[in-house]
Amino acid sequence: MELILPIVVGLIILTGMIKKVKIFDAFIEGAVEGLHTLYMIIPTITGLVVAVEMLQESGVIDLMCKAVSPVADCLGFPKEIVPMAVLRPVSGSGSTAILINIFESYGPDSLPGQIASVLAGSTETTFYAVTMYFGSINISKTRHTLLVGLCADFTALVCAVYLTKALL
Amino acid sequence: MTNYAWGFMIVISILVGIFTGNTDGISQGLMTGAEKAGKLLITLFGVMVFWSGIMKVAQKSGVTNFLAKILSPFLKKLFPDVDRDSEAFQSICMNISANLMGVGNAATPFGLKAMREMQKKNLRKDTATDSMVIFVVMNTASLQLIPATIGYLRQSYGSKSAFDIIPVVILCSAIALTVALVLGKTFNRLGKGKR
Numbered sequence: 001m002e003l004i005l006p007i008v009v010g011l012i013i014l015t016g017m018i019k020k021v022k023i024f025d026a027f028i029e030g031a032v033e034g035l036h037t038l039y040m041i042i043p044t045i046t047g048l049v050v051a052v053e054m055l056q057e058s059g060v061i062d063l064m065c066k067a068v069s070p071v072a073d074c075l076g077f078p079k080e081i082v083p084m085a086v087l088r089p090v091s092g093s094g095s096t097a098i099l100i101n102i103f104e105s106y107g108p109d110s111l112p113g114q115i116a117s118v119l120a121g122s123t124e125t126t127f128y129a130v131t132m133y134f135g136s137i138n139i140s141k142t143r144h145t146l147l148v149g150l151c152a153d154f155t156a157l158v159c160a161v162y163l164t165k166a167l168l
Numbered sequence: 169m170t171n172y173a174w175g176f177m178i179v180i181s182i183l184v185g186i187f188t189g190n191t192d193g194i195s196q197g198l199m200t201g202a203e204k205a206g207k208l209l210i211t212l213f214g215v216m217v218f219w220s221g222i223m224k225v226a227q228k229s230g231v232t233n234f235l236a237k238i239l240s241p242f243l244k245k246l247f248p249d250v251d252r253d254s255e256a257f258q259s260i261c262m263n264i265s266a267n268l269m270g271v272g273n274a275a276t277p278f279g280l281k282a283m284r285e286m287q288k289k290n291l292r293k294d295t296a297t298d299s300m301v302i303f304v305v306m307n308t309a310s311l312q313l314i315p316a317t318i319g320y321l322r323q324s325y326g327s328k329s330a331f332d333i334i335p336v337v338i339l340c341s342a343i344a345l346t347v348a349l350v351l352g353k354t355f356n357r358l359g360k361g362k363r
Contacts, residue, residue, distance in 0.1 A: 004269050004270070004271065005271060005274070008269070008271075009222060011231070012222055012225055012226045012229060012231050013225065015226075015229040015230065015231050016225050016226075016228065016229035019229050019230065021225065021228045021229050022228075023225050023228075023229075026221075026224045026225045026227075026228045027221035027222065027224060027225050028221065029221075029224050030220045030221040030222070030223050030224025030225065030227075031217045031218070031220055031221035031224075033220050033224070033281070034216045034217045034218075034219065034220025034221065034277055035216070035217055035220075037216060037220065037277065037280045037281065037284065038209070038212065038213060038216045038217070041212075041280065042209055045205055045208060045209060045212075046202060046205040046206075046209070047174060048174070048205075049201050049202075049204050049205035049208060050178075050197075050198060050201030050202050050205060051174055051177040051178050051181075051201070052177070052201070053197045053198075053200055053201030053204060054177065054178055054181035054182070054185075054194060054197035054198060054201060055177055055180075055181050055197075056197065057181075057185075057190075057193040057194060057196055057197030057200070057201075058181035058182070058184050058185035058188075058190055058193050058194045058197060059184055059185065059188055059190050059193060060180055060181050060184045063184060099321075100321075100325070103321075103322070103325040104325070107325075107326070107327075108322040108325045108326065108327035108330070109327050109328055109329060113322075113327075114333055117318050117321075117322055117333050117337075118333050118336050118337050118340055119340075120318055121310065121312075121315040121317075121318040121333070121334075121337035121340075121341070122310050122315075122337050122340035122341040122344060123309075123310055123344070124307065124308050124309065124310050125308075126308040127173075129304065129307050129308045130304055130308060131170055132276075132280075133279060133280065133283050133300075133303075133304045133307065134170070134283075134296060134300075134304070135170070136280050136283055136284070137283050137284055137287040138293070138294070139287070139293070139294060139295065139296050139300070140170055140171060140294050141294055141295040141296060142170065142296050142301075142304075143295070143296050143301055143355070143359065144301065144351075144352070144355040144359075145296060145300075145301045145304050145305060145352075146173075147355075148301070148305050148348055148351045148352045148355060149304070149305055149308035149309075149348065151347060151348070151351055152305070152308065152309050152344045152345070152347050152348035152351070153308075153344070155343060155344045155347045155348075156309075156310075156340050156341070156343070156344035159339070159340040159343050159344065160336075160340050163336050163339060163340060164333070164336055167335075167336050168332060168333065168336060
């Protein structure tokens with residue numbers, strides 16, 4: 001698996017050399033474009049990361065977990081995975097920290113450990129992705145993107161809990 | 169949407185912090201948040217510059233065209249208003265290929281480029297097009313063919329069956345992605361009726 005990236009890069013460069021493309025010139029041209037894109041997302045990412053950090057540090061995430069845990073209980077979700085499910089759409093590093101915490105407290109082969117693993121593997125940081133992609137081109141009216149993304153996350157959560165219980 | 173969500177996140181954090189007496193938390197959140205953003209951007213910096221460069225080499229060597237040909241029967245249904253020969257379509261192909269191979273870091277620069285190319289054809293510059301919605305929704309779902317990273321992580325924490333979960337992960341992702349695409353397409357169609 002670790003070989004995928006070197007192979008891909010190697011193949012691209014090699015194809016370029018065979019086709020006599022000025023590869024380094026092309027690389028620089030693209031890299032400059034990348035620099036411009038990066039420049040465009042700096043404000044978006046800074047604003048978003050600060051807001052997410054504040055949600056965590058102020059205790060809002062904890063409150064949300066407390067608020068949804070009765071519902072989660074009714075649906076048969078283990079309470080250990082609730083913080084991860086709440087944090088997953090907004091913060092990749094935050095939810096990974098919770099995942100590792102679950103591994104250390106209950107073990108990766110416990111039911112919460114397995115469900116959390118499936119959840120981590122089958123979802124992305126939805127809110128972050130939506131904000132970054134649209135922020136990079138200054139689109140403020142994202143229409144139903146976030147709603148659809150969160151619905152998909154919820155679907156993944158429900159599937160993670162029930163399919164893990166049923167299949168593992 | 170983003171404006172309200174962002175304002176809401178900050179205001180609610182400050183209010184909750186004050187009412188629960190956690191004033192240290194909120195002032196710390198402000199500082200460490202900005203710091204973390206800086207660190208994240210520095211991590212992204214090299215990746216963005218390098219992969220955007222590689223993307224251009226791939227484009228000029230015809231690699232992206234080749235990928236676009238393979239993926240286009242599937243993708244032209246999802247993105248009917250993106251021209252198949254355009255740079256936007258090629259960037260979408262590169263983004264999706266990188267996602268499928270599980271190299272999310274490389275997928276981001278391609279994705280941002282795809283958005284920029286789609287924006288060129290967008291008539292209302294402040295509003296997302298149907299294709300943009302579908303594209304971003306695909307990027308919020310997990311597209312990996314083999315979600316190996318989570319397996320390795322489990323292994324390093326002493327799991328005896330680290331990779332047993334992989335079929336379940338794939339099944340969950342596939343169901344979630346289907347829901348995302350069906351909902352996205354449905355809402356797109358409803359939006360058209362209104363206009």
